[in-house]
Amino acid sequence: MTTIADIARLSGVAKSTVSRYLNGGSVGELTKKKIERVINETGYIPNTFARSLKAKKPNIIGTIVPRLDSYATSQTLIGIDEQLRELNYQMLISNTSQDLEREIENIYTMARQKVAGIILLATQITNTHIEAFQQLQIPILLVGQRHHEVYSVIHNDFEAGYDIGKYVMAKGHRKIAFLGVTEKDIAVGVNRKKGFKMAVQEAGDCEVKYYETSFKMAEAINKVPNIIDEFHPSILVCATDNIALGAMKAAHLKGIRVPEDLSITGFGGYDVTEIIHPGLTTVQFFYKEAGQMAAQSMVKLVNSEDLAPLLLSKHKIIERESVDNLLSRKL
Incomplete structure (x- = not known):
């Protein structure tokens, strides 16, 4: 060499x-x-990494992710990497496999490696996280979650939940099952549900039941049949596209037609939701753009430039074939 x-x-x-x-x-x-x-x-x-370690001003940005087998994660990383390269910075990735102890350990490890800053794609922020952030003398940026003590780039999960709620109501659905995740995840487990609940309250005259599952498609496949049998909803509003895909598979296995017998929506806007049949109606988040925003923000922090403590990325509803319009049936 x-x-x-x-x-x-x-x-x-x-x-x-x-x-x-x-x-x-x-x-x-x-x-x-x-x-x-x-x-x-x-x-x-x-050797860019070695040069960065020796330099007075390192140009390596540590990026910690909870999982690598995720559409949202991969698209966010692409955005971060592309933007950092344009700004003459390099990305160093560490995966935690959704292990919080490992996540904390990786934060300290990244700091010891003299990275210029750390971008954390977080699922939850604990007191141990805050303690680590306070001990480290480098910029920290959260993506996907927010905390009042840390700079954050988030998707507007509350507004997204509200928007899909209004959409569902406009289609005439009044018997609704909302399939969410643990409330330890504030963005997905709490804020999406809160936004949806506000839309339900404004509409009134709705029967809604809230259920909890994991982010794994397989668990949704197992859980959805019982929800259908016990509650008989006209629509399943799922907190992620993976959950929605699991719900669609479960409906198919039971011989239930989507959307004729059961409507289904998701959150995310994954590519696969467009090519399946029927196509999934979903709230699309712009993960790549959020990654670019995170990279730009981190470089500003590294260079001691002014930055708003909270930045919001965009979203929009993608209407496809998985939601039936019940109002048109009555005409």
Whole structure:
């Protein structure tokens, strides 16, 4: 493996000169051409991470995610990575597999690796998280959750819940099952449900039951049949697209037609929701754009620029075939 020492020897210059060139410092034009020629001939690739550790101002941004097998996570990471590259920063990813202890450990580990800042795609924020943030002398940015002591980029889950609630009511549905997740997850488990409840209260004359499942599609497949048998809702409003996909599978296994016998909605806007049949009506979140926003915000924090403590990303309802219009049936 070619090293800086090799580049210096082959170029006939000092190691410090090569290092200065690689870090964007001032180097004479003739010397610069010598170094560039040797780099091209040897195929030398600078170790960005090592250079960042040695630099007075590191350019590595640590990004901690709860899971890698998630559409929302992957799209957010793409947005973060693309934007950081444009701003001459690099992303270092760490996965926690939805283990909170591991998440806390990774926060400290990232800090020891001298990253310039940490972007945390959080599912919940505990007192242990806040204690870690307070101990570290680097910028921290949350994505997906908010806390009054930490800069945050969030999806407007309350408004999204409210909007899908208004949509469902406008389609004439009044017997509704809402299938959510644990309230430890404030964004998905609490705020989406709160927004939906407000829409229900405004509409009045509704029979709504609230159920809880996990983020896993398989659990929704197992749970939905009992909800259908016990409650007989006209629609299932699911807190994520994965839950909605599980609900659609469960309905199919029971011989229930969507949307003729049961309507289903989700949250997320995953690509697969467009290609399945029937297509899933869902609230689309713009995960990639949220990732770009997070990257821009983190670079501002690293450079001590002003930043609003809370930033909201966009959403919109994508209407497809999975929701029946009950009002049109009565005409």
